[in-house]
Amino acid sequence: MDLSREIDKVLIVSIIPYFLERENFWFEKNLKKILDARKTQIFWQENTLFLEKNLKISLYFLLRKLDEMGYEKVWQVSQIGEFSQRGGIVDVFPINLNFAVRIEFLGNKIENIFRLPIEIEDEKKEKEILKKRLKSQKIFSDLKGLKPGDYIVHLDHGIGIYNGQETINKEQYYVLEYAQGDKLYVPFGLERKLSRYIGFSEPKISRLGTLTWIKTKKKVKEEAEKFAKELLKIYAKREIVTRPPYLRSEMVKYLKETFPFEETPDQEKAIQDIEKDLEKERPMDRLICGDVGFGKTEVALRAMVRVVESGYQAAMLCPTTILANQHYQNFKKRLKNLPIEFGILTRIQTKKEQKEIIEKLKEGKIDILVGTHRILSKDVEFKRLGLLVIDDEHKFGVRQKEKLKKLRAQLDVLSLSATPIPRTLYLSLSGLREISLIQTPPPGRLPIKTFIFPFSEKIVKEAIEKEMKRGGQVYYLHNRIENINSVKNFLEGLLPNVKFGIAHGRLNEKELVKVMENFQNKKIDVLIATTIIEAGLDLPNVNTLIVADSTKLGLSQAYQIRGRIGRSNVRAFAYFLYPQRLTPLAKERLKALKEAEELGSGYKIALKDLELRGAGNILGKEQSGNINKVGLNLYCQMLAEAIEKLKTK
Known part of the structure; x- marks a missing residue:
């Protein structure tokens, strides 16, 4: 160590707002007063350390004291508020100095104190960060x-x-x-x-x-x-790109007036956030997080309509054909009185239909396009695409995400996610990415009544009959494709006047869409399905859920599947059934599920699990x-x- 850098003594103060407000010269100027105050006043004794050569003090005491004073232990000191230790050497960067110091111990005595060549240029900025x-x-x-x-x-x-x-x-x-x-x-x-x-x-x-x-x-x-x-790189690229602000929209006014529900405060806030984004001269990149059925799609639809009225096209990208189909049908109903042209593009359209849609897009004859990742194919060209809405982005593959990354730099992008994200992540990203949280359920939404029973034919029969009597429909969850047909035969024998359908991931897309359309159009009363129903379907008439073996579901999955019902102001019922003989793991899951019934601690565990998934979705695999x-x-x-x-x- 360079002996010219040797110093005799050093004052170290706690990392507290009182000291962070003061500039370093204040400590130099008042050193004598501080040392006098240390003799009698507890505040100064607890929040300052005065070290000098030959002082008897244990290394352990110094490390503990620095810890208590708010200093962070690091591998190598580089900024104020940090300390490190190797053997009998302690490096520390006091917040009241412009340089770091090294303290060398010999036994329980300070042998040397050196000034380190680690300095700060902007004291004010460093203290602001702290x-x-x-x-x-x-x-x-x-x-x-x-x-x-x-x-x-x-x-x-x-x-x-x-x-x-x-x-x-x-x-x-x-x-x-x-x-x-x-x-x-x-x-x-x-x-x-x-x-x-x-x-x-x-x-x-x-x-x-x-x-x-x-x-x-x-x-x-x-x-x-x-x-x-x-x-920040992506963010900076977007800062450079400019576009004219979108016009105020008469059509959006009409949508507001004809919205069949009362907007929740969170929905209103998200709509206002987007309006402000669209009035700026740089592209929007906003994420809307909200539970299933809390009204994210309506928020996105209004943004799309505003963009269309300004002379641009809008597209909505969905992870599955079923979801694309559902959004397409709902949009058509919602906008039937407006002069807006729609298109849908998925793999289940015939080659001829796809060709027609692509040509119309190129010519600008389609205003809003809904589709799967087929939208991202090379042969798809828009005349003037302004806004891309992405539903559940984390469900897309790496190649599609790369393509979206490129589009992001020049387009207005609105991402929707049904997986909640932790507040901590929201706060850490809030300086960078625009995020709107929709956390309030629509008014009149009743909590779902949840029952946990051993499996019995009597319960299944009564639950379905009860729902049929009030003109509703039922999800019957059976998660094994191998014997799903025999479950259908068993239920048809139990309830011969009820119309049953089957949905699972091994059906081809056309069949699956057909089944879901029949269910949506009430041609099917009870849909026997695997966990495929977890993927974002919005069917307000389905208000009973029967899970044949709930011990096979994780808590967060059970919570999300339960969220498929109770989408209107009708009381919904969820029946989580379990086999008579239970493994210890199944017993544990059941216990957690029973707690979740009250939206109490079990619900919080489910939410933690879901939030973690949400964090993983936003940050990606490596950061997970x-x-x-x-x-x-x-x-x-x-x-x-x-x-x-x-x-x-």
Whole structure:
């Protein structure tokens, strides 16, 4: 170490708003007052450290104190508010200095203090970033409802198991257990260092006192920064592209007046968000997240109509033919009195029909096109495409996503997702991607009455008859294609006057669409189906669901399938049936399902699972692996910081 950089003493202050508001020269100017205050006042004793050569102090005490003062342990110090340790050497970058320092120990005594060649150019900017980090740590460290046995992440020590709270010498601590039975006591007031672990699989418990966690965190942080760069690149490209603002629309006014339901506050907010986007001079890229049946399609339809009235074309891309067909039928009904030309393009149209549609598109004779990924084929050309609506983007393949990425830079894009996303992810992306959340159910929507019974013919018969009496329809979920026909025979024997149909993934697309159309047009009373019904169908007349063996479903899947009914203001009934003999795993699932009935803790587990899926969908496969390594909350915090850092550069 360069001895010319040697210094005798150093003041280190806590990372708290009171100190972040002050410039570094304030600490120099008031050093004597601070040292005097340290002798008598608890605030200054707890929130400052004064180190000098030959001071007797244990290395362990210094590390714990830096931790308590809010400093983050890293592999290598590079910015204010960080510290690292290798053997008897501690590097720290105090928030009250423009440079980092190295403290060398010999036993329990400070042997040397050096100034490191790591400096900051813009003190104000660095402190702003730290303030934001403090704020985000509060958001991401939500410990509400944490129970002993839950996984928890400590920013500096890694993933452990929460073991409750303990009082030691009148001080309260969170107790965390790590590998090999090691325990860590975290004082109350340091919650910002803790976050609940949410991941796709069981995490590996960290070992205290090793560098593994620091290395993992460093790697994930680098990945988050790389990902943030990619996002910003797309964002920057869009910033360059300009287009004339879309006109205010008379047709949209008509749609508002003829909407058969009352708009929810969230729906209104999403519509306003899109209107503002379309009035800007740069293309929109907005994501709308909302539960099934909460009105995302209406929001998208109004955007499409506004674009059409401004002289452009709009397209809606759907992951399945069934869904494309359903949107097409619904749009036609909804817009029948408006001068708008429609088209549908999927693989089940004949070659001749497809050719006709493509020609009309080229000539601008079709205003709104609904279709599957067939829309993205080379032979499909629009005369003047303005808006692309993507329904459930995560269900498309890699090649299609690449194509969408290219389109994104020049088009207005509106993505719809029925999978909720975690609030933490929403907040970390909110500085970058426009997101609207539709979380309020439509008025008059009644909760679904859920029953959990052992399987019996009597229950099946009564449930179907009850629905038939009120003129409704039924989903009967049987998830094994091999014997689905014998289930149909059994049900026909039980209820000879009821019309049954079958839907599963091995039917060819034409047959499947035909079955779904017949069901939609009430030519079928009971649809016997596999989990294919999970994919976004909106049939308000279907208000009874019977699941023949609910032990085969995961909790979030059961929750999503249950969301297929109760789409109107009619009371819906869900019957989750189970076999008489149960395996331990099946018993567990059933117990969770029973809790989910009340929309209580089980519902929250299902929601967590779904939100995790939502996070994976938005961030992609690679980032999902990183989420697993450090937990969703810490990953989102890292991503938010990376985005903030890049944007302030």
